[in-house]
Amino acid sequence: MVQKGSGTSHAKIILIGEHSVVYGQPAIALPLSRVTCNVTILETQSGGQRIDSRYFDGPVNQLPETMAGIATLIQKLTAYFNGYDDTWLMQITSMLPAERGMGSSAATAVAITKAFFDYYGHVVSREQLLAFADIEEQITHRSPSGLDAATVSSDSPIWYVKNSQTVPLQMNIDATLLIVDTGVEGRTKEAINTVKRQLETNQLVTMQRIEQLGKLVRETKSCLQRGDITKLGKCLTAAQQQLSALSVSHPSLDELIDLAMLNGALGAKLTGGGRGGCLIALMDNETAAKKLATKMVSAGASATWIQPLSGGLEA
Numbered sequence: 276m277v278q279k280g281s282g283t284s285h286a287k288i289i290l291i292g293e294h295s296v297v298y299g300q301p302a303i304a305l306p307l308s309r310v311t312c313n314v315t316i317l318e319t320q321s322g323g324q325r326i327d328s329r330y331f332d333g334p335v336n337q338l339p340e341t342m343a344g345i346a347t348l349i350q351k352l353t354a355y356f357n358g359y360d361d362t363w364l365m366q367i368t369s370m371l372p373a374e375r376g377m378g379s380s381a382a383t384a385v386a387i388t389k390a391f392f393d394y395y396g397h398v399v400s401r402e403q404l405l406a407f408a409d410i411e412e413q414i415t416h417r418s419p420s421g422l423d424a425a426t427v428s429s430d431s432p433i434w435y436v437k438n439s440q441t442v443p444l445q446m447n448i449d450a451t452l453l454i455v456d457t458g459v460e461g462r463t464k465e466a467i468n469t470v471k472r473q474l475e476t477n478q479l480v481t482m483q484r485i486e487q488l489g490k491l492v493r494e495t496k497s498c499l500q501r502g503d504i505t506k507l508g509k510c511l512t513a514a515q516q517q518l519s520a521l522s523v524s525h526p527s528l529d530e531l532i533d534l535a536m537l538n539g540a541l542g543a544k545l546t547g548g549g550r551g552g553c554l555i556a557l558m559d560n561e562t563a564a565k566k567l568a569t570k571m572v573s574a575g576a577s578a579t580w581i582q583p584l585s586g587g588l589e590a
Contacts, residue, residue: 280394300489376547458577461552508541
C-alpha cells in the first residue's frame with residue numbers, strides 16, 4: 276500500500292483587532308470553513324521530495340525565497356519524523372488568495388503539518404500544530420500574533436489575546452458579513468513596521484489608538500453576544516478610523532469602504548494587515564450582501580465572499 280497523508284485547513288478573517296493584537300489587546304477572528312486549503316503527501320519510489328502547488332512545482336530543496344517559511348517548516352517536520360531519506364510528492368491545493376489577510380500562509384502551514392503527522396501515522400495535538408505553524412509564520416510575517424494559525428485551525432469564532440487567551444467565542448446575532456477582495460496585494464510586514472515606527476516616534480498617541488482599538492474589540496464582543504447589529508456596525512467603522520490613523524489602510528480599501536457605507540452597510544473596515552487586501556462590510560441580511568457584492572465587483576473588486584453570522588459560520 277502506498278503511504279499517504281492528508282491535512283486540511285481553511286481561511287479566516289479578523290473581525291476586529293488588527294495590529295492592536297500585536298501589542299497585547301484582544302482580537303476577534305472568524306473561520307471561513309468553505310474556503311479551504313488541502314495538502315496531500317503521496318509516497319513515491321524515486322524523485323526525492325517534491326511539491327506541486329500553484330506557486331511552485333519542483334524539488335523541495337529548490338523552493339523560492341518567497342516560500343522560505345514553508346521550506347523551513349518542511350525541514351523541521353522532516354527532522355521531527357527523521358524522514359530525510361523518504362521520497363514523496365506533496366500536493367497543495369488552496370482556495371485562499373495570497374496576501375489578502377485571509378490567513379493563506381498560516382492555512383498552508385497548518386495543512387502541511389497535519390499532512391506530515393497523518394503521513395507518519397501520528398496524531399497531532401493542538402499545541403504541536405500551532406508550534407509548527409508558528410515556525411512558518413515567524414519567517415513569513417515576522418513577530419506574528421499567532422491569531423491566523425489559531426483561527427485557520429479552529430471551527431469556532433476566536434477570542435484571542437497574544438500569549439494569553441485563545442478561546443471559542445459564542446455569538447447570538449443575526450446579520451451577514453460581505454468580504455471583499457480589493458485586488459490589491461496586502462503588505463502585512465510593511466503595515467506592522469509602520470505601526471512600530473509610529474510607536475517609536477509618537478508613542479503616546481499611537482498607544483492611545485491601540486488601546487482604543489482594544490476597547491472597540493471588547494464592545495464588539497458584547498454586541499455579538501447581545502445581538503446588537505447597529506452598535507456592532509458602529510464599532511467596525513470606528514475601528515477603521517483608528518486603523519486609517521495608524522496609516523495601515525489603502526486608497527483601494529477606502530474607496531470600497533465608502534461605497535459600502537453609501538449602499539446600506541451598517542459598518543465597514545479593512546480586515547488583516549492592510550495596505551491592500553480585503554475589507555468587510557456588515558449587512559442586515561444575505562440579500563443585501565449579494566446586492567452590495569455586485570456593486571463592489573462593478574467598482575473593481577476582484578472577488579467577494581458572503582459570511583452569515585447566524586446559524587453557523589460556513590462561508
